[in-house]
Amino acid sequence: MVDAYAARRERVREHCGAAGADAALITRAANVRYLTGCAPCGATVLLTREEVLLALPDDLPPDDSGEHLIAPDVAQLPVSAGADTALAAAAAAVRLGVAGLAVEEHDLTVSRHRAVAALAEGARLTDLGQVVERLRVVKDEHEIADLRIAAEIADQALGELLESILVGRTERHLAMELERRMIDHGADRAAFPVSVGTGTHSGQPAHQPTDRRVEEGDFLTVVLGAQYRGYGVSTARTFVIGAAPAPWQVELHRLVFRAQRAGREALEPGVELSVPDRAARQVLEAAGHTEPSPRPIGHGIGLEIREAPRLGPADMGKLDSRVPVTVGPGVHLPGKGGVRIEDTLVVRPLEEGGPELLTITTKELLAL
């Protein structure tokens, strides 16, 4: 892995050189991790032509858990108590005589940028832009292996929940239990707060679990994802509680299932980013379900739970191979409930068998 990090840093250096900067200041947490393997929030990387220097927040425990361990080829910068690591890195840049410093203007606040500029008087500040984010879009097989494990963990936790009694339990309890189970199965943590929606809450995109209890006849939508070695996945399933789903539930579930399948099947290297969204949306709209302001059907996923590319109706560009994305359409009928079905998949060419499904829990309408 050390070599992988070094190779990634080399590509950032090439971008800097092309942009006339001789060093880069990396502050975005996911980018710091991508380039060094180092995870603590608040860390800053200074990448010069020859060196890679890491400024860690001073309040990290000395014998800290693995993910903060520093690779042998990464030098650590001194940071005084409570100090901004970006400023510690900027000071180092000055000491090293950096002339052009590329910073992440999409991550640095105006105030921090001003402080960095003031400290690095000599150096000319430029915008690195989303160079590292773009490098992160296509994953290597190590990264995909971590995503596979994250997906397995989420599937295991969900599978165990389905075997337990659900009626009478609150959305919050079910969400907490899923988070605990994912950690039991080896997740770093939940990739995002688990969402559990029952009854009228089911099928909502970003529902925060409430104290509503699961009742007979409810739709139950679960949106969860595990994070493993920094890499997260996201999956959503909708089930029905009780033996006999109502006809509208069967029908709505079948519709969203078909839309989600259409979206998945549209994933192919070289395809326009808007195509999977359109494929799924056409199925929903044919059945009369239109969104006033359409939510993208999915997005890239990896070190950040929502990263490039976005798969929305208006998104430009093409899908690449080895890009993990989510595909998760849904329909919510206010006051009634709804269905959401989401998977995380890796885009693969047909020769390799087409899109690789990571989240394999059944998408059938289970009656629990």
Next chain:
Amino acid sequence: MVDAYAARRERVREHCGAAGADAALITRAANVRYLTGCAPCGATVLLTREEVLLALPDDLPPDDSGEHLIAPDVAQLPVSAGADTALAAAAAAVRLGVAGLAVEEHDLTVSRHRAVAALAEGARLTDLGQVVERLRVVKDEHEIADLRIAAEIADQALGELLESILVGRTERHLAMELERRMIDHGADRAAFPVSVGTGTHSGQPAHQPTDRRVEEGDFLTVVLGAQYRGYGVSTARTFVIGAAPAPWQVELHRLVFRAQRAGREALEPGVELSVPDRAARQVLEAAGHTEPSPRPIGHGIGLEIREAPRLGPADMGKLDSRVPVTVGPGVHLPGKGGVRIEDTLVVRPLEEGGPELLTITTKELLAL
């Protein structure tokens, strides 16, 4: 509460007026909540002389949990799918003919600031600075009531844990259980990830729970806090596992206990911010425990788990009444373990009985 929010907004308007701006763009989540009661992350408030306009991220569920409910006197701005709410608010500012727009440069990234400036061509952008953060320092009794409840919840969860079997369980499990218990007792969520450190991990400031299991003779340090209605507290306790603590454990615990008490007793309206830190530090240093780069003994706490004022050796300014702060010194002996004891208290004048202790779990060295 609606009146309280309106009063807070009036004070922000006064600051804007003084700074020659006729509107403010509030993007920092805690500040948005402080001024509107509205909690979703990614929301932006546009505060003009007459109006308060709220731009919410488009992906909020329609019938969303209470904390996102919008006060009757707050108008909502349309935001299209995936759009930046700051830009939606800036567009509204243009429509309303705003001439001077004060923004939070400590929150807006350089890129967002540029986009806002481009959109609000006509308007002059100025820096609002930490005006809202300063307003938030002194709490009203409603806020303190919420903090009291948050502290009760954390104390309950901790109390229940102490009655359970600990030996053989992992730091991660204990941390998860504490988070679950806090939610069971009505917390919005844990105010921050619970830290459980055993053996050599005990006493560390920001220890991430590992799979290390609790053993006989361990020190066990728990750092936890609940969030209630957006307001968080923080508390830390250190216990010993097994009937007979070692002499060094008894001694170290007594020392940190004395240091923490000295810090607490130094809390008084009008006192210099550095005084509580010095009071506690003197006790530790007299016993030969010095920190290379001293961590502040505490900080303000409220809508953010770490907010102004900071109680560090070099911090300037004076404590005010009704300011909730943490006081949490600790000593960690590498390879051996350590002790950390932290409370959340509200600064009160002596006439009102002096500092109000919110986190009331015993600080005695319990042998569990």
